[in-house]
Amino acid sequence: MPLSWNEIKTRAAAFVHEYRDETREHAEAKTFWDAFFNVFGVSRRKVASFEEAVKKASGRQGFIDLFWPGVLIAEHKSRGRDLDAAYGQALDYFPGLDDAALPRYVVVSDFERLRLNDLDTGDAVEFALLDLLDHIERFGFIAGYEKRSYDEQDPVNVRAAAKMGDLHDRLKDAGYTGHDLEVVLVRLLFCLFADDTGIFTPRGLFEDYLLTRTAEDGSDLGGKLTVLFEVLNTPPEDRQRTLDEQLAAFPYVNGALFAERLRTAHFNADLRTQLLDACALDWGAISPAIFGAMFQSAMDAEARRELGAHYTSEQNILKLIGPLFMDGLRADFERARARNSRPELDRFHRRLADLRLLDPACGCGNFLVIAYRELRRLEIEVIRELYRRDLERGQRVTNIADVLRVNVDQCFGIEIEEFPAQIAQVALWLMDHQMNTEVSTALGEYFTRLPLRRAAHIRHGNALTFDWAACFGDDQPPTFDYILGNPPFVGKKEQTTAQKQDLRAVMHGVRGAGVLDFVTGWYIRSAQYMQAHPETATAFVSTNSISQGEQVGILWNELFTTYGASIHFAHRTFQWSNEAPGKAAVHCVIVGFALVEAPGRRRLFEYNDVRDEPHEVKVANINPYLVDAPNVVVLKRSKPVSADAPPMSYGSMPIDSGNLILSPEEADEILQKHPEAAPFIRPYFGGNEFLNSDARYCLWLVDIPPAVLRALPPILERVEANRVYRLSSGRAATNKLAATPTLFGEIRQPDTRFLLVPKVSSENRDYMPVGYFEAENIASGSALIIPDADGYHVGVLSSTMHMAWMRYVAGRMKSDYQYSARIVYNNFPWPEATAKQRTQVEAAAEAVLDARAPHLDAGATLADLYDPLAMPPALTKAHNTLDRAVDRAYRPQPFTSEANRVAFLFERYEALTNALFAEQPKRTKKRRR
Numbered sequence: 001m002p003l004s005w006n007e008i009k010t011r012a013a014a015f016v017h018e019y020r021d022e023t024r025e026h027a028e029a030k031t032f033w034d035a036f037f038n039v040f041g042v043s044r045r046k047v048a049s050f051e052e053a054v055k056k057a058s059g060r061q062g063f064i065d066l067f068w069p070g071v072l073i074a075e076h077k078s079r080g081r082d083l084d085a086a087y088g089q090a091l092d093y094f095p096g097l098d099d100a101a102l103p104r105y106v107v108v109s110d111f112e113r114l115r116l117n118d119l120d121t122g123d124a125v126e127f128a129l130l131d132l133l134d135h136i137e138r139f140g141f142i143a144g145y146e147k148r149s150y151d152e153q154d155p156v157n158v159r160a161a162a163k164m165g166d167l168h169d170r171l172k173d174a175g176y177t178g179h180d181l182e183v184v185l186v187r188l189l190f191c192l193f194a195d196d197t198g199i200f201t202p203r204g205l206f207e208d209y210l211l212t213r214t215a216e217d218g219s220d221l222g223g224k225l226t227v228l229f230e231v232l233n234t235p236p237e238d239r240q241r242t243l244d245e246q247l248a249a250f251p252y253v254n255g256a257l258f259a260e261r262l263r264t265a266h267f268n269a270d271l272r273t274q275l276l277d278a279c280a281l282d283w284g285a286i287s288p289a290i291f292g293a294m295f296q297s298a299m300d301a302e303a304r305r306e307l308g309a310h311y312t313s314e315q316n317i318l319k320l321i322g323p324l325f326m327d328g329l330r331a332d333f334e335r336a337r338a339r340n341s342r343p344e345l346d347r348f349h350r351r352l353a354d355l356r357l358l359d360p361a362c363g364c365g366n367f368l369v370i371a372y373r374e375l376r377r378l379e380i381e382v383i384r385e386l387y388r389r390d391l392e393r394g395q396r397v398t399n400i401a402d403v404l405r406v407n408v409d410q411c412f413g414i415e416i417e418e419f420p421a422q423i424a425q426v427a428l429w430l431m432d433h434q435m436n437t438e439v440s441t442a443l444g445e446y447f448t449r450l451p452l453r454r455a456a457h458i459r460h461g462n463a464l465t466f467d468w469a470a471c472f473g474d475d476q477p478p479t480f481d482y483i484l485g486n487p488p489f490v491g492k493k494e495q496t497t498a499q500k501q502d503l504r505a506v507m508h509g510v511r512g513a514g515v516l517d518f519v520t521g522w523y524i525r526s527a528q529y530m531q532a533h534p535e536t537a538t539a540f541v542s543t544n545s546i547s548q549g550e551q552v553g554i555l556w557n558e559l560f561t562t563y564g565a566s567i568h569f570a571h572r573t574f575q576w577s578n579e580a581p582g583k584a585a586v587h588c589v590i591v592g593f594a595l596v597e598a599p600g601r602r603r604l605f606e607y608n609d610v611r612d613e614p615h616e617v618k619v620a621n622i623n624p625y626l627v628d629a630p631n632v633v634v635l636k637r638s639k640p641v642s643a644d645a646p647p648m649s650y651g652s653m654p655i656d657s658g659n660l661i662l663s664p665e666e667a668d669e670i671l672q673k674h675p676e677a678a679p680f681i682r683p684y685f686g687g688n689e690f691l692n693s694d695a696r697y698c699l700w701l702v703d704i705p706p707a708v709l710r711a712l713p714p715i716l717e718r719v720e721a722n723r724v725y726r727l728s729s730g731r732a733a734t735n736k737l738a739a740t741p742t743l744f745g746e747i748r749q750p751d752t753r754f755l756l757v758p759k760v761s762s763e764n765r766d767y768m769p770v771g772y773f774e775a776e777n778i779a780s781g782s783a784l785i786i787p788d789a790d791g792y793h794v795g796v797l798s799s800t801m802h803m804a805w806m807r808y809v810a811g812r813m814k815s816d817y818q819y820s821a822r823i824v825y826n827n828f829p830w831p832e833a834t835a836k837q838r839t840q841v842e843a844a845a846e847a848v849l850d851a852r853a854p855h856l857d858a859g860a861t862l863a864d865l866y867d868p869l870a871m872p873p874a875l876t877k878a879h880n881t882l883d884r885a886v887d888r889a890y891r892p893q894p895f896t897s898e899a900n901r902v903a904f905l906f907e908r909y910e911a912l913t914n915a916l917f918a919e920q921p922k923r924t925k926k927r928r929r
Helices: 005-019 025-041 083-091 128-144 154-175 179-195 205-213 221-232 268-277 288-298 314-339 342-354 366-386 387-391 418-441 497-506 520-530 550-561 665-675 675-680 688-694 706-708 713-728 732-737 791-797 800-809 822-823 835-857 875-892 898-929
Strands: 049-055 061-068 070-075 105-109 111-119 124-128 357-359 410-416 458-459 480-486 537-543 566-575 587-594 602-606 615-619 682-685 697-699 753-757 771-773 784-786 812-815 816-817
Touching: 005 025, 005 128, 025 070, 070 083, 083 111, 111 128, 124 128, 179 205, 179 221, 179 418, 205 221, 205 268, 221 268, 268 784, 288 366, 288 418, 314 342, 314 366, 314 480, 314 537, 314 566, 314 587, 314 602, 342 366, 357 366, 366 387, 366 410, 366 418, 366 480, 387 753, 410 418, 418 458, 480 520, 497 520, 520 537, 520 550, 665 675, 665 682, 665 697, 665 706, 665 713, 675 682, 682 688, 688 753, 697 713, 706 713, 706 835, 713 732, 713 791, 753 791, 791 800, 791 835, 791 875, 800 822, 800 875, 800 898, 835 875
Parallel strands: 070 105, 357 410, 357 480, 410 458, 480 537, 566 602
Antiparallel strands: 049 061, 061 070, 105 111, 111 124, 537 587, 566 587, 602 615, 682 697, 753 771, 753 784, 812 816
C-alpha cells in the first residue's frame, strides 16, 4: 500500500536535511537515489537499476545512471555541473531502448538542484533541493499517486485497444470464443490497469507474475490465470495458508468481477508474448471515459482500422451534463460555501450521494464514467471545505472511507450488447480508482476501495422493451434523478426489421411515426418514465434530424401534447468533435427536457460555425427547432398557410428505369439519324442540372402521333423497354403504368413559364438559388416548381428571410438542406406586403437575376456563383438590397440576427395557423347549409 502524503512529506524533509550539503557524484549518487525512492516507500532495487548498459545515438556504449524501464531515467552530476548537458545525455540513450522501455520521465540532479521532465505532457520544472517539499507531488508517480490529464487523442488509448484487439483475435482463432472470451478480456483489462495504478502493489505485480510463474511456451498460462482470478475473488482470511507467496500478494478485489468460473483459455508462446507486450504499455494513462468504446471496437477486426472513430468525446459529454445537473450542483455548492454553513454543506454532500443517474443506451459507459468523475470531484471540494480547518492545521482526515459518500452504485445503465455492458461496469471501477487517487492527494492519506464491495448497475437488454426501473431487480426500484446519454443514431432507412418493430411498439398510436429516427424511441420512453417521476430530467445527444423537417412535428407534437414536455436547455447543431482517424462526420444537437417548467430563463447554446465552441444565450423559451420562439411544430400542409404563396409541386417523375432519360451523347445519336425527333427530345432539369449546368434530356412523348413514333426505331425501342420494366415491377401501381409506356409515370409539367426550386441545396450557401424556366424545359422529380410565380415570389424565396426559415424547418440529406413543399414552402409565413413593397421586392429580385446573367453566359454555374468564397461582389450587393426590401415587407425594424428572424417567423406562423384554426368552424357551417 502506498504511503500517505503526510508520511511522504515527513520522509522528504528528512531526506533534504541529509543531502543538502552533499556534493560528490560518484561517492553518494547511488545512496542519494536509494534514499530518494525510500521517501515514497518504494525499494529502488525492486523497480530500477544503476549503470544500465545501452547503446547511445552515436553507436557507442553508454551507461544510464538510473533506469526504471518504461517510467524513468535519472542522470546525476556533481554539484554545480550543467543540468542541460545531463538532460541531453539522458536523451542520447533513447535510440538504444525498446519502445516498451522508453520512459515517460527524465530527472537530472547535481545534489543542489533537481529538474523533472514529463515527456508525455512536455512539462518541465527545475528547483532547489531545499524546495523539494513544494514539488513533491510531481514525483507521486513513484508511489503510485500519478496525477494525469487524460487526452482523448492520447495514442496510448489506441495502442492499448489495438493490443487487446490482437489478443482477442488470436484467442478467437485458437477456438476460445463467446462469453468466456469477452469476460477474460475484461478481467485482463482490469489487471493491466491495476498493475500500473497502485491497485496491485508493488507496481508490476501482475507482469512479474506472468514473467516468473509461467512457462515461456505459454502452455501453463491459461491455468495460472484461472488460479489468479480465483485468488482475486477470495478474501485473505479465506485463502489457503499454503498459497504461493507471490499470489498471496494480490489483493481481494471483488466477487462480481472474478466470481464466474470460465473455461480455461489455453495460450502458446505467441499469445503469452502478446499479453506481455500489453503489460509493457502504461495502462495508468488510459482514459476510462473513451477506452471502453475503443476496446469494444478493437474486438471487431474490421472496425479496428477506424479505432476511436465512434465514441462520444468527453467534450460533448460535458456539454450535456453541465446544464443537465453539474452547473446547478456547483452553483448550490458555492452558495453553501459562501454561507460557511457546515450543516448546509453536509446536507449538500448527502444530496450528492442520493443522486441516481441512468443511461438507457450506455454502450461502454462513457457518459456515466464522466458524470461519475465530475460528481466525485465536486465531492472532494465539499470534503475539503467541511474539513478545511483541520487540513489547514495539518491534521489528517482519519477515516476517508467514512467521509466519502458518492459511489459507483449511483450509476445505472442499460445496454443491448453484453460485452460493452461488462466494459461499462469495469470502466466505472477504473474511474473510481482514479478518483480515489485524487482523494488521496487532496486529503494527504492513501485511500483505495478494495475489495470493490459496490458496483454500478449495468443491465444487458433492450431499453425499448425494458421497464427502466424494474429491470434492476430491487424490491424498491430506484428513482432516477437524471436520464442521459447518446442513443443510437439510426435513420429510418437504416433501421433493421427488429429496430422498426421496437420503435413501432414504443410509438403505438403516433401518426406518421414510420419516418422517425431510432433515437426518438428513447425520447418517448423517457417521457413515459417521467410521467411517473415528474422531477426527473432528461438530456440526450442526438443527430440534428430530430430538430428539423418532418420529424419535428411528429415527435415533439407527441411529447408536448401527450406528455407535457418542456425543453430546458439545448445545444444547436454542432459537429461531432472527435478528431480520430476515420471519424464519423455527424451533426448533432443536445436537448435537455423535463415534464415540469424550467425555473427562470432557459439556456440555449448557439454556434457561429458547427466546428466552433458555443456561446450561451438566456432565452424565454426553446421550441423544438431549438430557437427562442413559441412551442409550435410545423406539420405537413397540403396548401400554403399564406394567401400570397402560389401552389408548389414536384416536377414530373418518369418511373422508367432510365429508359426515357437521355445523356447529351444519346440525344445527339438519335437526332443525327432522326432529326425529325427534335420536338420530342426536351431539356430535362432537376436540382443538380439547374445548379451545376449539367445537360440531360428526356423523351417527352405526350403528343407524339403513333405513326411518327413507329417511324423512330431508337425511341420505339426505349418505349418498349419501359413497358417491360413497368410490367416486371413488384409494385401494382407501376404495373398499371405499362399501359402508357410513352408517358412519364407522374406528369406535373406546366404549359407556362415556371420557377424551379432545387430539392437539395448545399449547407454552405448563404442563399438558395431559384430560377425561371420556359415550358419546353421538363422539370424532374428532384426539383420543385411554381407555375404562377412572379418577381415578388422570386424575391422572397431568394431572401435571407426565407433561407433562415428553411435552415430551421427543412430536413437534411446528409448535411445539405432538403427542401419540401409540404413542410418548408406551404408553412412559410410570407410578409403582408403593400403594393409598394411588392414592387420594391420585384425590382430587387430582377437585379439579382441581372447580376447572375453575364456570369452564366460566360460559363459559370449557379453552384459557382453561390459559393460564399466565389460569389461576385455585384451579386452579393444585389442580394443585400433584396434582403433589405424583403425585411421591410415584414416590419420596419431591422433584424439583428438569424435567431431574431426565425423567432419572428415562428410567431407569425403561430398567428397564421391560429387564424386558420379559428376560421375552420365557420367554413364547416357554410358547408352544412
